[in-house]
Amino acid sequence: MWVAYNKSGVHSVSISYCQCPGALIRDIQLFQAGLFPASFTRPKTAFTFSVLDDFLLDNLECGTSAMNYYSKIRRLTLSIFPLMVPDHYRELMRTARQWHQCKLYKWHGFAHKSDKPKAGDLALFCPACPQPGINLDLTLVMDGNFKAEHLHPVNPSDEVSLMDGLAFMVGDERYKSHLSIAQDHVQRSDCNNHLAVNQANASWQRLEANGISQAITFYNINCQYHKFLKDRITSSMYLSIPIGMDIIPGIGLWHVHGHQDSCYVWYASNFIPRGMGTPHRKEVLDYQMNDCNFIKMIRMNVQISSGFISFLPG
Secondary structure, eight states: OEEEEETTEEEEEOOOOOOSTTOOOHHHHHHHTTEEESOSSSOOEEEEHHHHHHHHHHHHHHOOOHHHHHHHHHHHHOSSOGGGSOOOHHHHHHHHHHHHHHHHHHHTTOSSOSOOOOTTTTSOOOTTSOOBTTTBOSOOOOBOOOSOOOBOOSOGGGOOOSSTTSSSSOOHHHHHHHHHHOOOOOOOOSSOOOHHHHHHHSOOTTBOOOOOOBOOSOOTTHHHHTTTHHHHHHTOSSOOOOTTOOOOOOBOHHHHTTSOHHHHHHHBGGGSOOOOOOHHHHHHHHHHHHHHHHHHHHHHHHHHHHHHHHTSOO
16 A cells, blocks of 8 residues: 555555556556555655645645644644654655756656756746846945854755755855955954844854855945955956956945945935846755746836836826
């Protein structure tokens, strides 16, 4: 007997493989039946394609974690005694991760080709995002993310990457090479005692660097961060500033009023031309960013049309 997970719950099913001459291998037979096996040696657990799609959509739209989604499936199966339902949470995590990879390979044209994707091939192009030379001319502004913390793995050898550097997140080896030569200086603020500066200077020896960065409009401590930005970029063999690009530092109006008066004149947005702005973990972020770009593309026509109509006379 097999244990099969569907959107309606957990089911015990009997599966008989085709034994005819020339029959497909068992893995492919399961795939053709819409079942994704949780293992490939002697599988006895499978998830339907529909339940995997439902989990990914819940995760994208509702922020549902794998633990919460699995708890929902157990309650749908046996609402009074959900803990009596077999615990296959780890199998869901592993299978959903492989399903992520399969979906991205399919969407980017690698499902039926022998070609292997290169760095960035699994990232969906976003026409609304700033593209140097297309809709971005001069302004480059940054923010630091001090909340996406990630502890070092207990067993690093167990960390297997399925899509290392193939989408938005930089490859692990290349990023670790950058970190090995990057110098981290504790910088004393000559402005007010901002929490963001203290967080940036805090000790993070138990945390793993994961390569997350953002390009947005302003940075709330740009009066300090921007001072040695060019020096840090120049000293790196992996980073560079495009020729002719003007880096304009700015501080948002909500933050700038907590600074010294001189910061308002130099960094307030009023005076600045506005411009257009670990393995599993990285794969989830890649999938989230691909979906974000996809949603933006399918909704752009409505936003552009409504904006155009609002400027029509009458």
